[in-house]
Amino acid sequence: MEALSDMALVAQVAVLHNNRAFDKIVLKYQSAVRRFLLNLTLGNEALSDDLAQDTFLKAYTHMAQFRGTASLQTWLFRIAYNVFYDHQRSQKGKQASETLDAASPLLGQRAADSPKPSLTMDIYHALSLLKEEERTCITLQMIEGQPIDQIAKVTGMADNTVKSHLRRGKQRLATFLKQNGYD
Amino acid sequence: MTKEEIYATDIDAADEQLLERFFSTAQQQTIADNGFTQRVMRQLPDRSLWLSRLWTALCLTAGIVLFVVCKGWQPIVAGLLSMVHTPLSDVHPIPLFIAVGAICSVVMLEMGHQTGATAST
Numbered sequence: 001m002e003a004l005s006d007m008a009l010v011a012q013v014a015v016l017h018n019n020r021a022f023d024k025i026v027l028k029y030q031s032a033v034r035r036f037l038l039n040l041t042l043g044n045e046a047l048s049d050d051l052a053q054d055t056f057l058k059a060y061t062h063m064a065q066f067r068g069t070a071s072l073q074t075w076l077f078r079i080a081y082n083v084f085y086d087h088q089r090s091q092k093g094k095q096a097s098e099t100l101d102a103a104s105p106l107l108g109q110r111a112a113d114s115p116k117p118s119l120t121m122d123i124y125h126a127l128s129l130l131k132e133e134e135r136t137c138i139t140l141q142m143i144e145g146q147p148i149d150q151i152a153k154v155t156g157m158a159d160n161t162v163k164s165h166l167r168r169g170k171q172r173l174a175t176f177l178k179q180n181g182y183d
Numbered sequence: 184m185t186k187e188e189i190y191a192t193d194i195d196a197a198d199e200q201l202l203e204r205f206f207s208t209a210q211q212q213t214i215a216d217n218g219f220t221q222r223v224m225r226q227l228p229d230r231s232l233w234l235s236r237l238w239t240a241l242c243l244t245a246g247i248v249l250f251v252v253c254k255g256w257q258p259i260v261a262g263l264l265s266m267v268h269t270p271l272s273d274v275h276p277i278p279l280f281i282a283v284g285a286i287c288s289v290v291m292l293e294m295g296h297q298t299g300a301t302a303s304t
Contacts, residue, residue: 030216
């Protein structure tokens with residue numbers, strides 16, 4: 001039912017260029033897309049919001065290419081993932097790790113929305129220990145609740161590669177949590 | 184490392200539960216809109232302006248084609264030649280006023296269109 005209502009909104013945007021329909025799509029998915037990007041950028045709120053805006057602008061201009069084989073949320077996550085990696089690639093030419101290191105002073109800035117600010121900071125710190133691919137897979141599964149086949153669609157990786165990143169990422173995180181008294 | 188080890192995603196059940204507990208707060212996190220949707224909507228490409236430009240280009244092309252097909256230069260040349268050969272005292276003021284009025288109207292319409300386009304951006 002939800003997929004049908006999403007398809008109706010997509011059709012209105014793609015065919016009739018109905019901005020009100022697109023407004024509903026942004027309103028519905030902004031939280032999930034911004035949260036996904038916030039975790040990928042390790043809590044850099046300003047950067048994640050800029051990337052989220054780019055994500056929705058790209059979604060608007062390419063709406064006619066949405067085929068409905070995956071859910072609209074998965075499609076938006078895929079665009080967000082590509083926008084994030086395009087940004088990372090452009091930053092690597094300047095300074096490889098500066099972007100994510102710069103996020104450190106911003107850790108916990110989202111504290112107003114979170115019931116446990118220190119835990120939020122710990123999550124970003126824990127995610128920062130992972131490789132980018134591991135972080136993406138872990139974020140999509142553990143926070144966004146996406147199954148492996150959908151993670152594969154978002155990242156463009158094979159299912160087995162996703163499983164491999166998840167396993168390594170989880171092992172690394174579990175070790176970190178135990179070392180920091182979380183068990 | 185065996186194939187099974189590579190493809191396995193399951194880690195120790197206790198570790199899995201530990202991770203689920205750790206990420207449970209992040210799962211529930213909802214980010215308030217706080218004007219985000221409005222900011223996105225303001226940045227959408229202006230399709231109406233794009234359509235307006237397309238319409239202007241189509242009309243201009245049609246005008247040029249009609250001008251060439253109907254040999255639109257012939258009455259203009261004939262008119263100019265007759266004006267050259269007509270003494271100034273014989274020129275009637277009404278066609279002159281109409282021509283000046285038409286030119287002023289076109290200029291004012293174009294200025295209004297430019298002002299509107301600037302304001303909308």
